[in-house]
Amino acid sequence: MSSEIGDRRGILYPRVLPRFHRRMPPAALAGYVSWYWISQWDLPEEEESVQRILPFPASNLVVERERVTLSGPTTGISHQVLTADGWAFGVLLRPAGLCILGARPDEIVDQQVPLQLDDLVGAVRECMDRDDPAAAAEAMSEWLALRRVEIPRGAELAGRAVELAASDPEMTSVVRLAEDIGVSTRELQRLSKRFVGVSPLRIIRRYRLQEAALRLREDPGLTVAEVAAELGYADQAHLAADFRTTLGFGARGYREET
CATH class of the missing domain: 2.60.120 (Jelly Rolls)
Known part of the structure; x- marks a missing residue:
């Protein structure tokens, strides 16, 4: 099954x-x-x-x-x-x-x-x-x-936005995400809060941070700067700041721990 x-x-x-x-x-x-x-x-x-x-x-x-x-x-x-x-x-x-x-x-x-x-x-x-x-x-x-119910249109759109953020490592922009699902950024903000619970920017950043952690852990040949560039961070410092804000420690420290 x-x-x-x-x-x-x-x-x-x-x-x-x-x-x-x-x-x-x-x-x-x-x-x-x-x-x-x-x-x-x-x-x-x-x-x-x-x-x-x-x-x-x-x-x-x-x-x-x-x-x-x-x-x-x-x-x-x-x-x-x-x-x-x-x-x-x-x-x-x-x-x-x-x-x-x-x-x-x-x-x-x-x-x-x-x-x-x-x-x-x-x-x-x-x-x-x-x-x-x-x-x-x-x-x-x-x-x-x-217990299946008819999927509300808003939930369907929010689900599509989450899928796009999850599947595209280069997705870093709320504006682009809204365009890709065919709604305004304001509407995306509303749908994201109502059906996901957090903002579209937080959704994007969470998936990019998950991907960064995965690459740092599984590909020791990649530098932190390369991971940051591949995932659309402005620079290595922005990725490091994202790690510290969410995880409480830096990207280099995480790599050393794993």
Whole structure:
């Protein structure tokens, strides 16, 4: 049903990551879900693993053993401390996916909101507890498919803007992004806030920063200046400033850590 994908953006420190993979949703849900992500861990007693993630500019529906949450878009990195054994089954939602939940992402920026979804979590938890992520993905897909709604025009346009920002490493301009989806910059600002939760400039910068981190980590032959130039930063100093503002440390420091 779902196939695993190899997109590694957003993962800042793969060396300390537990079992983790991303799965594509069924075609019928492609307009609502970017992918499912599954994290599983089993750590020795008294050991902990600190996970630092640079999240995508989107919201996530997350099912865990003890809770279900809707996590809004973030303005910084995300920290989670893992202990003992456990798992998390997440859904990276497209703007239309939030319509299924009736949520306003601009109201939950940098927040995790608890949800009561008893008709969903039992099936997902049962599958994950028996170490069957594929079955958990099927259970999630069935639940979402029953709740599909007609995608509002605004959510569709916002989704297209996010896709363009994600797929084009040279996309650095809000004006160009608005032109590419056929709306004014003012309208793009409104759609982005309403259906994504953050500004189009923040969306663009998050994807460019994710791409920069990926290249710095996986291609040691590239200099920081070359990465900055390839991703449309004015110069190396602007990329370094983006790293410090969002991550709390510089691009060179990140490369050395990884």
